[in-house]
Amino acid sequence: MTVKAEVQTFPLFINGQWQPASNEETFDVTNPATGQLVAKVAKGTVEDVDKAVQAAREAFDNTEWRNMSPKERANVLYNISYAIAESGEELAYLESVSSGATVRRISGNDILQMVDLFQTLAKFVLEYEFSETLPSPPFPGPAHNFIWREPIGVCAAITPWNLPMVIATWKIAPALAMGNTIVIKPASYTPLSTLKLAEIISQVVPPGVINVVTGAGGDVGEALIRHPQVDKVAFTGSTEVGRRVMELSAGTIKNTTLELGGKSPNIILEDADLSIALPGSLFGVFLHSGQLCESGTRLFVPDHLHDVIVEGLVNLASKIKPGNPLDPATDIGPVISKKQKESILSYIEAGKQEGATLVCGGREVKVPGCEEGHFIEPTIFTNVTNDMKIAREEIFGPVLSVIRYSDVDEAIKMANDTIYGLAAGVWTSDVNKAYEVARKLQAGVVWINDWHMLRNDAPFGGYKQSGIGREMGKHSLDAYTQVKHVHTSMVPELHRRNWYGLLFSE
């Protein structure tokens, strides 16, 4: 893929139409691989947030959108999946030039994953128990009782820059599947693919069902969360901003789901097949230059295998090639920004200062043709202890900390000694041992002899400060509904309603 010469302009997407920000201001989106200006994007205001929420409100309250049958809704989801597949190339381009993700990964995984998500949820919608009939109660008298699952209403989705399109669909797909409407605030580094996605989806759904307001998190993000007409907030981002989102949601007691940061532990047991565990562990940490929330950034290795494992890791890591993400031969692209690059390099410096040993990488890389890009070498530290800054804080870059252990219980104890609980992994030839370890690991997903294996039919989310709630799978449909209990009395005679005697003595 080649970079398009012209700088594109992206207005806001509200009520099925493109429109400029109310103050007509824009902000720049630049390519993190080249530093070149890619697009000018509308800088939304609080007024624009209100417009988008009103459009979503109107579509929810006053159209037939929420009342569609499961079959009609499944058809909508299938049609969205076909529309995404048709626009895959353009979406992959917009995603790559703003996020720095390789087109090899976006086209080879993300687009397919998004298409499959809408199709998977379409199947789930057809089987979903929208109404459950309860048996007649023994007390206080005969009655007919239902539990209905209903859409929540207007949902606000706030998404991060690391996996913008896929994470947006983790919110859009279940929200629409259950009859909600949505307003999305994408990360300011990477709004392009989400805007395009909204345009694509709007060909299939009524105006107002999907809206995108771009602009700064502290302005439009906060306004969206505070808005009294928003019924649910679904946030993915850092734990720090997640805390703020929770505080703001509390103002109007909003249904809130949070997908936050991680510092995921990866344990190699002594009977692991190292020919798979080593490339697998590097796949787990260096994919997308380490900017994936579920990256396995702390690697626990048995004392007596430490040297052979480290030698193998360094050998493999040196083969991972940073390059222009639009080149299909590139293994890893840049990190998102100069600020992020400096933050990662300062963590690498902190690792050295605290006494860890840098055995691989650790420097900025200059990629020919991408001299203004923000590239960092795959970096490995050994002699890391679990109390060091590089083992405790989420670096969100290509940095692996190798930590020794003497027995498995010690490894599990260190693995769980973190505020996070998003993902974890274990490598072993003994499946019983694997389950025993998996049971003890405090994480929302545990991979055995693999990494990054998210499935659209399985829930994803965090334990501890990695979040609240789950995305994908049937659990995500529950997260976009609320339950209503409906009671119909079957006792028409007043004198048989003896429970009224709790109030009336005569």
Ligand code: NAP
């Ligand atoms: P971030 O700084 O927390 O930002 C996430 C989103 O929140 C962006 O759209 C941002 O807008 C917005 N925002 C910032 N301040 C806000 C505020 N005060 N009120 C409302 N919204 C606000 O996270 P990031 O740096 O984009 O993404 C990286 C983080 O996401 C990492 O911690 C990673 O682990 C986490 N993550 C978690 C998952 C998961 O599924 N658990 C998946 C992916 C990423 P602006 O861009 O305009 O600032």
